[in-house]
Amino acid sequence: ANYSTRRFVDSMVGRLHEVVDWFHVADLPNLSWSLAKLDPRGIDPMFQIFASKVYDITSLDDCAAVALAFGRAGLLHRSSFYRRLSDATTQLLNHMDYPTVLSRALKLGNETAIVCYAFAHSGIMDKTLFSNACKRAIEQKIKFDWSAGIRMLWALAKVRCSHLPFLKF
Known part of the structure; x- marks a missing residue:
């Protein structure tokens, strides 16, 4: 990614941390996928947010957005995140x-x-x-x-x- 894209992503992630409590969990998957398309390294700081909110995801397409974004960034295997995401997805499939x-x-x-x-x-x-x-x-x-x-x-x-x-x- 070029310098201006990287600066934009850093700015967005910084703002996200400032207002994360105001974000509805449904907004986070699409935001992560958008950031991952710009620069996959940009979503690394968001890992803890998703790790704590993975069971709050309420739709299969949001699970897909998270899987694609964090897979693209190479973060799915960190702290067995993929297992929790897979479990949340299975729960949605069962319901x-x-x-x-x-x-x-x-x-x-x-x-x-x-x-x-x-x-x-x-x-x-x-x-x-x-x-x-x-x-x-x-x-x-x-x-x-x-x-x-x-x-x-x-x-x-x-x-x-x-x-x-x-x-x-």
């Missing part, structure tokens, strides 16, 4: 409710695929998470559009998880 309309079924399919893709892309080979995601997708009759289906299959191939009932689904 997924049955979609009553097609648009909700597609949204859940996209969120499930994105979080699996994010974990696989970040090098987290948690087969339990992937098997659970496949199981919940079948149970809840989640629908996958073409892009979500490709992400899901890529993630399963990356972690060498052959969940045959899901592949038939």
Whole structure:
């Protein structure tokens, strides 16, 4: 990253620490992903914030944003952060409710695929998470559009998880 980008990231992280109590936890995943795209080293100071708030994340796409951001920065394996993030993601998958309309079924399919893709892309080979995601997708009759289906299959191939009932689904 060039000097001005680095200075901007440092400034944003400094401001974040000043106002962190005012941030809603839902704002943090997207902020971390935006900072990681600018400069992955810029989110290192945010590690403790996420480590303490990981179980407060309430959506699968936020879990995916955190996995991608911290994976890009090489921080997922610090203090076994990936295990806590994986556990929080699994809890969200387990509490997924049955979609009553097609648009909700597609949204859940996209969120499930994105979080699996994010974990696989970040090098987290948690087969339990992937098997659970496949199981919940079948149970809840989640629908996958073409892009979500490709992400899901890529993630399963990356972690060498052959969940045959899901592949038939």
